[in-house]
Amino acid sequence: MQARLTAFGVVLxxxxxxxxxxxxxxxxxxxxxxxxxxxxxxEVLDRAExxxxxxxxxxxxxxxxxxxxxxxxxxxDRLNVALWMIERGEQLQAEGDVGAAVAQAQxxxxxxxxxxxxxxKLRDESAQRTYYGKVFTFAMVPVASLLVxxxxxxxxxxxxxxxxxxxxxxxxxRVSEFEEEKR
Amino acid sequence: MVSMGEDAKRAVTxxxxxxxxxxxxxxxxxxxxxxxxxxxxxxxxxxxxxxRYYPGNNPNIPVGQAVRWYVGATNFMGSxxxxxxxxxLGNATLKAPDDTNRLPSPTPVLLEFKRVLMNNETWxxxxxxxxxxxxxxxxxxxxxxxxxxxxxxxxxxxxALNGYNFRVFFELWTFDPENGNVxxxxxxxxxxxxxxxxxxxxxxxxxx
Numbered sequence: 001m002q003a004r005l006t007a008f009g010v011v012l013x014x015x016x017x018x019x020x021x022x023x024x025x026x027x028x029x030x031x032x033x034x035x036x037x038x039x040x041x042x043e044v045l046d047r048a049e050x051x052x053x054x055x056x057x058x059x060x061x062x063x064x065x066x067x068x069x070x071x072x073x074x075x076x077d078r079l080n081v082a083l084w085m086i087e088r089g090e091q092l093q094a095e096g097d098v099g100a101a102v103a104q105a106q107x108x109x110x111x112x113x114x115x116x117x118x119x120x121k122l123r124d125e126s127a128q129r130t131y132y133g134k135v136f137t138f139a140m141v142p143v144a145s146l147l148v149x150x151x152x153x154x155x156x157x158x159x160x161x162x163x164x165x166x167x168x169x170x171x172x173x174r175v176s177e178f179e180e181e182k183r
Numbered sequence: 184m185v186s187m188g189e190d191a192k193r194a195v196t197x198x199x200x201x202x203x204x205x206x207x208x209x210x211x212x213x214x215x216x217x218x219x220x221x222x223x224x225x226x227x228x229x230x231x232x233x234x235r236y237y238p239g240n241n242p243n244i245p246v247g248q249a250v251r252w253y254v255g256a257t258n259f260m261g262s263x264x265x266x267x268x269x270x271x272l273g274n275a276t277l278k279a280p281d282d283t284n285r286l287p288s289p290t291p292v293l294l295e296f297k298r299v300l301m302n303n304e305t306w307x308x309x310x311x312x313x314x315x316x317x318x319x320x321x322x323x324x325x326x327x328x329x330x331x332x333x334x335x336x337x338x339x340x341x342x343a344l345n346g347y348n349f350r351v352f353f354e355l356w357t358f359d360p361e362n363g364n365v366x367x368x369x370x371x372x373x374x375x376x377x378x379x380x381x382x383x384x385x386x387x388x389x390x391x
Contacts, residue, residue, distance in 0.1 A: 053265070053358060053360075053363060056263070056265050056299060056358060056360075057360050059263060060262055060263055060360065063262055063263055063302075064262065069301075072263070072301060073301065076263055076299050076300075076301050079299040080298060080299050083297055083298070083299060087297065133213075134213045137209045137212055137213050138206075138209050138213070140205075140209070141202060141205040141206050141209050142202065144201065144205045145198050145201035145202040145205055146198065148197065148198075148201040149194050149197045149198040149201060152193075152194075152197045153190065153193070153194050153197070156190075156193065157190075
């Protein structure tokens with residue numbers, strides 16, 4: 001009877017051991033899954049930050065090309081929206097809502113990607129406008145010089161004619177000795 | 184050789200002189216003027232002025248007392264900038280940011296605020312902080328839980344003897360497109376400059 005009980009106890013211990021190992025391995029898998037999800041959301045958030053920096057560089061290039069302030073304001077506002085999305089994603093990740101964090105980061109990536117394209121177009125437009133502006137400014141130099149020359153030339157001619165005419169209008173009067181004595 | 188008349192000589196002289204003057208004017212108009220590049224950072228008290236930094240003008244901040252400041256930064260860099268203001272907690276012995284070597288404070292970052300700023304744009308935001316929990320071990324007091332703009336932050340690194348001489352650092356970091364990183368201060372030409380602020384306070388009372 002005692003031997004039977006001992007055998008039963010051994011079987012029970014083995015069963016408990018198997019169940020324990022099984023439970024531990026499953027728990028480990030679950031923890032492993034959670035960590036990989038977190039790493040995934042970190043990667044997306046890092047990518048969102050990288051894309052945002054690319055967008056910032058693109059908008060700065062548009063600014064350097066001479067883009068007007070109104071259109072830059074619009075792009076900068078949207079850069080701040082993308083930035084806010086990343087911060088919101090980080091906040092959601094800290095709260096444990098990994099899915100929402102990834103969604104926010106993905107939205108930020110989309111906004112940044114669109115901004116890169118729009119900033120590129122704006123840069124090209126602005127660079128062209130600035131170039132034409134400079135060409136026009138320097139092209140105006142000989143035109144303005146010519147105008148000044150013409151005005152100065154004809155001004156000079158007019159002034160000289162006026163001087164000559166004033167000389168020509170001068171009268172020589174002869175006063176007789178008799179009239180002088182009378183005075 | 185064809186000799187020029189007096190009128191033609193005068194006209195050519197005027198034309199050349201006018202061309203020189205107008206070329207200079209065109210160059211000045213087409214070339215952007217170089218200006219000094221810098222940032223401005225400030226912290227104002229609860230009334231939005233450089234006064235009343237502590238409730239009741241008492242720098243001893245008890246647990247649960249909200250302290251409200253306004254933090255601002257202005258971009259005078261001549262181009263848009265990605266700005267990060269990092270908030271750190273220090274005490275009398277922990278190193279402050281180093282102006283000479285342009286190094287940030289080694290104390291941990293509690294919170295950071297980020298923004299893309301246009302040239303000549305000022306960014307100002309309210310900054311409210313509360314010591315939620317404080318811990319005393321012998322003579323050493325440590326604010327263990329802080330709340331900054333609604334975010335709960337745990338502090339295990341910074342403490343002070345009897346709770347005297349804590350300080351909050353505000354460091355200005357910017358995105359440097361040359362290396363692709365956010366770095367302390369900013370680059371102007373070949374030079375690097377930094378800007379930071381600190382406000383001292385005491386946390387001697389464990390209860391409000």
